[in-house]
Amino acid sequence: MTPGRPVPPPLALHIPLAEDVAGELRPGPAVDGIDDPRQGRLAAARGAVSSDGGLVPLTVARRAPKPDDVEIAIEFCGLCHSDVHATRGEWGTQNYPLVPGHEIVGRVSRVGSDVDDFAPGDLVGVGCMVDSCRECESCLDGLEQYCERGLTGTYGAKDARNGDSMTQGGYASSVVVDRRYVLRVPENLDPAAAAPLLCAGITTFSPLRHFGVEEGDVVGVVGLGGLGHMAVKLAKAMGAEVKVFTTSESKVTAALELGADSVILSRDADAMATANRSIDLIIDTVAAPHDLNPFFRTLRRDGALFQLGLPSEAMPPVNPGALIRRRIAYAGSLIGGIAETQEMLDFCAEHGVVSDIEIVGADQLNDAYDRMVAGSVKYRFVLDTTTLQAPAERADA
Ligand SMILES: [Zn+2]
Numbered sequence: 302m303t304p305g306r307p308v309p310p311p312l313a314l315h316i317p318l319a320e321d322v323a324g325e326l327r328p329g330p331a332v333d334g335i336d337d338p339r340q341g342r343l344a345a346a347r348g349a350v351s352s353d354g355g356l357v358p359l360t361v362a363r364r365a366p367k368p369d370d371v372e373i374a375i376e377f378c379g380l381c382h383s384d385v386h387a388t389r390g391e392w393g394t395q396n397y398p399l400v401p402g403h404e405i406v407g408r409v410s411r412v413g414s415d416v417d418d419f420a421p422g423d424l425v426g427v428g429c430m431v432d433s434c435r436e437c438e439s440c441l442d443g444l445e446q447y448c449e450r451g452l453t454g455t456y457g458a459k460d461a462r463n464g465d466s467m468t469q470g471g472y473a474s475s476v477v478v479d480r481r482y483v484l485r486v487p488e489n490l491d492p493a494a495a496a497p498l499l500c501a502g503i504t505t506f507s508p509l510r511h512f513g514v515e516e517g518d519v520v521g522v523v524g525l526g527g528l529g530h531m532a533v534k535l536a537k538a539m540g541a542e543v544k545v546f547t548t549s550e551s552k553v554t555a556a557l558e559l560g561a562d563s564v565i566l567s568r569d570a571d572a573m574a575t576a577n578r579s580i581d582l583i584i585d586t587v588a589a590p591h592d593l594n595p596f597f598r599t600l601r602r603d604g605a606l607f608q609l610g611l612p613s614e615a616m617p618p619v620n621p622g623a624l625i626r627r628r629i630a631y632a633g634s635l636i637g638g639i640a641e642t643q644e645m646l647d648f649c650a651e652h653g654v655v656s657d658i659e660i661v662g663a664d665q666l667n668d669a670y671d672r673m674v675a676g677s678v679k680y681r682f683v684l685d686t687t688t689l690q691a692p693a694e695r696a697d698a
């Protein structure tokens with residue numbers, strides 16, 4: 302390589318699109334200056350090409366906006382634990398290359414001919430899904446996350462309405478998404494700190510709303526990571542008293558700083574006994590196997606425990622007696638529907654709720670992943686996508 306000479310980025314790959322979409326694509330110099338609505342764009346991105354290679358520079362071909370599409374110039378994308386699992390192939394067979402990212406915030410750059418609810422310049426977001434069947438009972442109820450034919454994930458999913466191409470996520474300079482799955486981000490929210498609302502925020506908001514949490518309720522939050530810290534903030538904003546359960550004494554101060562009213566060390570049997578029958582709803586965000594029975598004992602009659610983390614190994618068995626004697630519900634919950642996600646964003650704007658974040662550049666992503674696995678982040682990393690395009694750096698890499 303000749304020093305200083307412009308060269309293609311190392312490991313840059315063109316991601317082929319299926320025939321019918323590729324027909325609309327005319328690869329050109331990256332992002333700016335495309336006025337022809339029939340042209341797609343090449344987006345600078347970071348993604349994985351194998352399970353053990355980390356994240357590397359990639360180029361993603363984005364389709365030209367179809368009549369219902371919104372093209373978004375991405376500004377920020379949150380880093381979710383799912384991104385780590387997916388890019389490292391920890392959730393079974395994974396197709397590569399894979400650009401992760403489903404906490405996307407940016408501005409509309411172009412819209413398709415039938416889009417009248419979004420215009421260039423609008424601040425928008427995209428969460429964990431970019432499509433669903435739109436016909437099943439769940440979709441018609443606005444609960445697209447429970448689509449009976451399976452939602453289309455923002456990355457790593459087969460995109461049935463776009464020639465079965467694989468969706469590629471938000472660690473990229475742009476993305477094109479059907480208007481039905483695009484959220485409006487209120488302008489008074491900090492766009493970087495709002496990004497994690499699109500996954501961590503809605504995942505905790507949805508069960509709080511489903512349970513009907515209101516002033517006077519007592520909400521317990523198990524685990525204080527990306528999800529847990531959002532659960533604390535949202536439950537407080539809904540007027541609840543919040544008790545945080547944690548195994549680590551080091552998190553007590555942090556929980557109180559986030560707004561928790563009290564902290565219970567879950568390994569302390571006496572502390573757990575003191576909390577007996579004191580809580581209406583528990584949001585459990587821990588993804589590692591753990592015994593739920595001690596938590597059921599802290600619930601009041603007609604209380605509920607929502608489990609949001611998905612452990613890869615079996616959990617200790619639930620004691621039915623703990624549920625029966627107080628008519629306790631043990632439930633799960635998956636992200637939220639599009640309408641509910643919009644409601645959550647508007648709620649956050651009204652109450653000034655955003656995520657606590659640390660902004661990282663593209664070259665810090667691999668370190669950030671290691672720190673996420675080690676639990677060393679308060680509480681969410683967010684990628685600044687302006688750092689994706691650095692030709693000089695790449696030429697020297
Ligand atoms: Zn996520």
Ligand SMILES: [Zn+2]
Binds near residue numbers: 436445
């Ligand atoms: Zn459906």
